[in-house]
Amino acid sequence: MSKATLDKNYTPENILYLSLELSNTLWHLGFSTGLGQNPRQRKIKAGDLDELAFEIRQAKKRFRLPANAVVKSCYEAGRDGFWIHRALETIGVENQVVDSASIEVNRRARRAKTDNLDVVKLLSMLIRYHNGEQSVWRVLRIPTEEEEDDRHLHRQLLGLKVDRTRHTNRLKSLLVTQGIRMRVKSSFPRDLAETRRWDSSPVPPGLMARLGQEYTSLDFVQKQIRKLELERRERLRHADTHALRQVRELMKLRGIGINGAWLFVMEFFAWRQFRNRREVGALAGLTPTPYQSGNQAVERGISKTGNRYVRAMAIEIAWSWLRYQPDSDLAIWYHQRYAENGKRQRKIGIVALARKLLIALWRYLETGEIPAGAKMKSAISV
Secondary structure, rough: OOOOHHHHHHHHHHHEEEEEEOOEEEEEEEEEEEOOOOOOOEEEOOOOOOHHHHHHHHHHHHOOOOOEEEEEEEOHHHHOOHHHHHHHHHHHOEEEEHHHOOOOOOOOOOOOOOOOHHHHHHHHHHHHHHHHHHHHEEEOOOOOOHHHHHHHHHHHHHHHHHHHHHHHHHHHHHHHOOOOOOOOOOOOOOOOOOOOOOOOEEEHHHHHHHHHHHHHHHHHHHHHHHHHHHHHHHHHHHHHOOHHHHHHHOOOOOOOOOHHHHHHHHHHHHHOOOOOOOHHHHHOOOEEEEEEEEEEEEEEOOOOOOOOOHHHHHHHHHHHHHHHOOOOOOHHHHHHHOOOHHHHHHHHHHHHHHHHHOOOOOOHHHHHHOOOOOOEOOOOOO
């Protein structure tokens, strides 16, 4: 059988498959038209879209495809984000962004890993996916640029609060080395000047300078936090978008404040289209991971494969729910099942409550169904 005949057999639908293995300096490209074929591999400078378009045209010529042949591509989600996906779509490429953790790995022995091997692996899985094996990996839903931009405010706030804690802890730790224990508050510089060490001597000048610089950094972070919180309140007061309406709806429930409501909506509910409760739990990484083999059955905890921001906030809100919604069905269920079974069981139970609560909040926003037994605030303050 001639090579031309083989190529025709490989390309019954005139589809060019493209996989991209991304790095900071080079992109590795793999091209093929079907399984059982040696892929065409190329390397281009990272971010060079003109060279990428050129290589696509060359690959079509190599595989004897028409210029208007469909191109289907994929790459793993990572630091480059979604701009490459949007760029590929502008040149007519049907792209998929793949969850790296969902890619199958051979467990037989120590696994060789190179960019060339990775691009070939991605290419074969892309072909299998488009040939009907939908479970071969997990494809990410791509947010719009507006939806992606809405996530920056609260993520910046979370980062700044981590910085605030780090600066505060460093100040306290430096003082403890001199036998000094004091709170870090707005009067810290004045209090520090009057503070004495364990032997009643003043703080050494080198340490005093370092403490002053550290407090200056802390003060700057606190001002940034206040600025962002003010901006968030102003947007909530005056803007009227679908996402902000959802934030206001969540804030009507006791036990949920602006931090939790904003994060849940911007990271989760505003742009995700959930079909059932299982998808809600799975995307938050709050689903169980049982292990069964013969007579052995082990529960290995939650999957933690979903959105880490939502998962952390869901657990925090679950504790708050027990405090502010003690008469709700969810709180009663938790107390009956976990409250009297020790500290470890209570921690396990709070994760289960977080999952149930997240599903209840999704139903509340979708249908207006208030979680059973929950109480509403008389008014929300922003």
